[in-house]
Amino acid sequence: MALAYTFGGGMAMEAPGRALYDSFPAIRDWFAQVAEWTGISPDRILTEDFTAAFHSGDVSAHPDLRFVAEARQAAYSIGIADVLADRGIRPDIIGGSSLGFQIGATIAGAIDRREFFEYLRHATSSPLHPEGEPPQGIAVCVVPHDEGVEGFIGGRAGVDLACEIGQFIDGRNGMYMFSGYVDALRELAAEKPAGLVNVVTVLGGGHSPLQQFRHDWIAPHVAGMTFTDPAVPLVSGLSDRKLTTAGEVRADLLANSITTTRMAHVIRGLEREGTQLALVLGVSSGAGMFVFPFQVFPVVAPADFEAVGSAVYEAGIPLGAR
Template sequence: MALGYLFGGGVGTEPRGLELYQAYAVMRDLYGRISEWTGLSTGQLLDGELPEAREERQSVGSIREAALALAVHDILAEQGLHPEVLGGLSLGAMTASSLAGAVGRRELIAMLAHGAHAPGPEADAPGQGMALAFAPDGTDVAALAEHRPGVHLSGDFGPTVDGSARILMLSGERTALEAMAAELPPGLITPLPDRPIAVHSPLRADFRAFMAPHIDAMDFREPVLPLASCLEPRTLTTAEDVRDLFHRNATDPISLVDVHTRMAAEGVRLGLVIGGSIPDGILRLSFPVVHVDRPEHLEQVLTTVYELGIDLPDRRVTP
């Protein structure tokens, strides 16, 4: 039975990881290196205010989230825990790619830092936004979104534990999302405040084009560990598979269902969830999981690994 690491996506707008930073030297060492690579202080990486400018805020928040994910991996490695299968959503997929040996950590962080220089939208462009849909069983939100100009299905988080609803993510023009929410039954669509970027939608085409030359110049390698895609139900096996994921991530919809079902097919029987965008205890996943972002979670991880009899071969990947 294999141990899998499942990384959430999103941008680290809320401070997390301070207790881990204080408790583990390996995390302090990593944050010191990332600070040298980016010019960001450790305070900015941990709990500092994010920049106001849209793309710069997205960039720094992404670096913050990736740094925490890498640090949790390194802390677990000190405890003798190493993943056999990796997967993630969006930013989490790119972080997982690095931990699978497909791209260097410094290159990953440099790519996220490069995004800060992307040009913002034109002054007269429609405002962008995101929303979550809590679709009761039998409600086809994807079909509803398909026929609404300015609204795009951008993510599928799958069914809730009790099967009563499916949680989806919508992205698009803010006014179109708000209009859709107002016209449908209350609670079905919830626009998210302070989310001014229509992630995983065609509205990010300009950002994808800006990032393309940088991604083309990156040194991708064949993953050493099985790496589940969040863009389709498959395992990425070549360097070009991973490069393609990095290119498409900005504009293509993501699926948590594709990730965890593929990880289960690769033998995962316990997943460690790293990253705040995968809520604890709400979604139905293909294997039991333990969320890890506080020191006290480590004891729970070790206990669960022992109780389930998870194999722990030493499959280290060079950072």
């Protein structure tokens, strides 16, 4: 029986509040370290809210917005892992999609923590689209199973499947992210019932062949990073294979920007390794919304730390073996 940590993609646009920070000295110390490396104060991580910009309809965002939102997501997830480790709780395997995979690789020791935040700064400073080309964006979509992804974007120029986020527990719908040219995404939204397609233009695109320019932007930086074999096996959203070497982690980090990522890959990989319980660390839309073949337990608030030990015990996972 295995205990997994799992992380979704995306970034933390909303201000998460002070509850975890005020409750755990380990998180306060960690945020101070993040502030030293990045120049992002703990107060910004805790209180700055980007949701207005997220829904603004603008076709560009200051790189600082993207950097702070991604660094916040990473800082919270890594800090939660540190608190769990202090309590003797460590994973047998880690799975994540997109930014979640990168965070998981850092927790697994495959990427140095400081180098990871330096990578985030570089990656989020890239242009949102090549000069002279139309702006790109993403669309988060609820896709009915009887229509499927092909019913949304089959044959549509300028739109790609970027991410399979999850299958809703209602058994009728899935959540997906599409990436492409803003005008094409807005046309798609206009053709579908209200609320099914939500276009976000402020962050650019992702996980699409149209993002080759971003791949080329980060490639020289990634080439200069130090990767080590992960102390804990990893599963990324790019395939359901188990990653155990530094080279495999590097390859998936580099391919992430131009390749469709799927939580189904993560779930299959974790299930194959005998996952009985997955702790969902930090901000994630997955716990409680989507279908998993094993128990999932979110760890996002101080009270969750009191209950997580019982969840591990009830799942029959022996902590002493770690």
